[in-house]
Amino acid sequence: MEVLIYMLIGIVIGFKWFPLKLKKWNERIQVISISILIFLMGVTLGSRPNFLTDFLHLGLESLLLAIIPIIFSVLFVYFITKYFFK
Template sequence: MLVEVIMFAGVILGYFWQPKKLSKIIGKLQLICTALLIFSMGVSLGSRDDFFSDLSQLGLESLIFAVIPGIFSVIAVFVLTKKFMKNGKEA
């Protein structure tokens, strides 16, 4: 619940107040946080004793979790583009 509250607070803050000077800094901060998240996930996986024996199962699950959202994202963009844009311009 705390994660959702923090995220919602960020959405509200970004909607009402976002100076252009901070936009570049926020982008870099997002990149750094994403890299730290991926690194910490790697450390967590690498510290598991049974990591290499479970690697094939983890790989399959990772593939599924990557492909399914990717497919639905492409479908959503296609449908929304057809609905809201005409000839490359906003409707």
């Protein structure tokens, strides 16, 4: 719930007070922040002593549970952009 509140606050600030000339910097900060977050998640997973063993035991079901939503998300975005953003 906290995440949604922070996002709503960001939307209000972006809509009401955020100048367009800073949009490019905002995008760069977002990319850098997400890159750091993904890197730190990798460090956390890699530092687990039994990570490879756990990873190998996840199996095909876990792989499908990850891949199927990714495929449908990509297809959804493709069709939305194709039909609504011509």
